[in-house]
Amino acid sequence: xxxxxxxxxxxxxxxxxxxxxxxxxxxxxxxxxxxxxxxxxxxxxxxxxxxxxxxxxxxxxxxxxxxxxxxxxxxxxxxxxxxxxxxxxxxxxxxxxxxxxxxxxxxxxxxxxxxxxxxxxxxxxxxxxxxxxxxxxxxxxxxxxxxxxxxxxxxxxxxxxxxxxxxxxxxxxxxxxxxxxxxxxxxxxxxxxxxxxxxxxxxxxxxxxxxxxxxxxxxxxxxxxxxxxxxxxxxxxxxxxxxxxxxxxxxxxxxxxxxxxxxxxxxxxxxxxxxxxxxxxxxxxxxxxxxxxxxxxxxxxxxxxxxxxxxxxxxxxxxxxxxxxxxxxxxx
Ligand code: ADP
Ligand code: TRP
Numbered sequence: 001x002x003x004x005x006x007x008x009x010x011x012x013x014x015x016x017x018x019x020x021x022x023x024x025x026x027x028x029x030x031x032x033x034x035x036x037x038x039x040x041x042x043x044x045x046x047x048x049x050x051x052x053x054x055x056x057x058x059x060x061x062x063x064x065x066x067x068x069x070x071x072x073x074x075x076x077x078x079x080x081x082x083x084x085x086x087x088x089x090x091x092x093x094x095x096x097x098x099x100x101x102x103x104x105x106x107x108x109x110x111x112x113x114x115x116x117x118x119x120x121x122x123x124x125x126x127x128x129x130x131x132x133x134x135x136x137x138x139x140x141x142x143x144x145x146x147x148x149x150x151x152x153x154x155x156x157x158x159x160x161x162x163x164x165x166x167x168x169x170x171x172x173x174x175x176x177x178x179x180x181x182x183x184x185x186x187x188x189x190x191x192x193x194x195x196x197x198x199x200x201x202x203x204x205x206x207x208x209x210x211x212x213x214x215x216x217x218x219x220x221x222x223x224x225x226x227x228x229x230x231x232x233x234x235x236x237x238x239x240x241x242x243x244x245x246x247x248x249x250x251x252x253x254x255x256x257x258x259x260x261x262x263x264x265x266x267x268x269x270x271x272x273x274x275x276x277x278x279x280x281x282x283x284x285x286x287x288x289x290x291x292x293x294x295x296x297x298x299x300x301x302x303x304x305x306x307x308x309x310x311x312x313x314x315x316x317x318x319x320x321x322x323x324x325x326x327x328x329x330x331x332x
């Protein structure tokens with residue numbers, strides 16, 4: 001069984017795009033810690049300005065919400081990135097393999113750095129830490145939304161380059177995108193992707209109560225005309241609503257379109273479908289968040305299971321790349 005791995009950076013609010021883009025493809029098929037790895041990538045949250053207390057709070061919130069959304073620590077490896085120091089150790093070793101030019105060409109780096117007055121070095125090296133996250137666990141498949149594909153490509157290149165230069169140490173991963181909801185758009189601006197940090201009005205957050213979700217859907221920007229057709233170029237707003245409905249119900253968007261009579265009808269159907277997906281998650285979150293110690297204990301166990309194989313992997317990498325083992329590793 002190919003090993004799947006993904007992670008979530010604890011900034012902003014998890015939304016339906018994150019859920020269909022990365023959470024559901026993972027939870028749908030988790031069977032054991034050897035085939036599924038999911039973690040909260042708290043180190044990635046430090047690449048931008050942040051409030052330390054807020055990152056800590058969000059880390060626990062994200063972990064709790066992932067559990068509520070179906071991550072099962074009995075059937076996957078579930079942890080916080082910074083609890084396994086091998087992530088950062090491997091990050092440095094991979095910086096010695098990854099090209100500076102390639103990191104600079106990442107679209108997300110260009111977009112984010114353009115908006116900032118001061119760019120942290122870690123924003124540039126962010127995809128190399130992500131490569132370390134993936135390669136540390138020998139992941140075969142990385143479920144991510146369309147926006148993260150390029151970073152997974154970089155991880156592939158780094159793995160290839162390392163294997164060619166220093167011996168076959170890494171599994172070469174590939175991105176897997178959900179067939180229909182790899183890029184859910186913002187309801188208030190269908191030209192922009194739904195995002196954790198932007199637009200409260202256009203983002204369907206997993207923790208939004210039903211009345212808030214319904215209001216956001218009913219106010220979603222639509223297009224000219226009245227006919228419900230799936231046409232992402234000509235009718236991006238309607239196409240996005242149909243995509244959301246398709247992701248929630250499992251039916252293809254063009255078939256759904258045929259059965260709907262007008263934009264109002266479509267919006268009611270989307271609102272009902274979204275609430276049916278998110279409400280059980282929100283309720284489960286409410287229960288779980290009453291016992292944060294339990295969540296922290298699950299995270300502690302996950303990190304302790306991960307550390308053995310992670311240590312062995314990093315030791316192999318160190319040896320392959322040319323580092324002298326510490327004396328205690330020489331044996332008797
Ligand atoms: P955001 O861009 O909202 O801040 P992240 O970049 O932290 O979210 O994404 C977490 C995961 O969710 C990634 O795998 C990402 O590709 C996926 N994802 C993010 N936004 C969407 C979206 N609008 N549609 C589908 N998947 C998405
Ligand atoms: N960078 C990803 C994001 O913000 C999160 C992430 C960190 C990740 N490490 C990863 C995703 C490894 C997949 C695999 O969305």
